[in-house]
Amino acid sequence: MSNLRPLGSYELSAPDTWGSIPVSDGDPGWAQDTAMLLCDGQETQDALAARLERIHPELIADPHLLLAVWVPDRAIPEVAGLMTVDWVMPDDGRPLDRTSYRGLIDPDRRTGHQVFGRHVDEVEVPAGPALMVREIIARPDSRWYSWRKTLQENVIYTVFPPSCSDALELTFLTFAIDRGDELAVDAAAVLDTLRVTLEGAFG
Secondary structure, X not given: OOOOEOEEEEEOOOOOOEEEEOOOOOOOOHHHHHHHHHOOOHHHHHHXXXXXXXXXXXXXXXXXXXXXXXXXXXOOOOOOEEEEEEEEOOOOOOOOOHHHHHHHXXXXXXXXXXXXXXXXXXXXXXXXXXXXXXXXXXXXXXXXXXXXXXXXXXXXXXXXXXOEOOEEEEEEEEOOHHHHHHHHHXXXXXXXXOXXXXXXXXX
């Protein structure tokens, strides 16, 4: 009988250029509160809050455990990137591990994306063994206009905590390709803070 347990909870922190946003319809005022944390000056904060409210419905179209936006310049109300956290559970009853999961994602079998560069590496983070994918892709803007594509850089960590049957996936992305190295540094910093608790564990 397997001694593996499901994921219970997690905690992490990010540099102060990142701000979490609601993963569903938020309470009134959340956008302004987030903008105040990420930008200086009333006009700049108002502009960022308006932008967050505008893009929020699209961001929550897919469910996530956590959503965060990246605003690296406090004087410019632009969202330069996003972070999502997702719980990855086995769909065939077998526990997830780094080796078997790598076989599912490498080589890349996605359709509808054009890949300009992709690197998969096995790494160790404080929460356990992980796969790190760094890639530049072009993805369709929408299902209606598949020929229109947006270029983006992704840094994706899939973490396999010891004695856990599940995995936790953290995705960092930016449409500002010139900021890819900066995004990767922030992603690594977040992973250094990630801690997980397994279901039924205490302390």
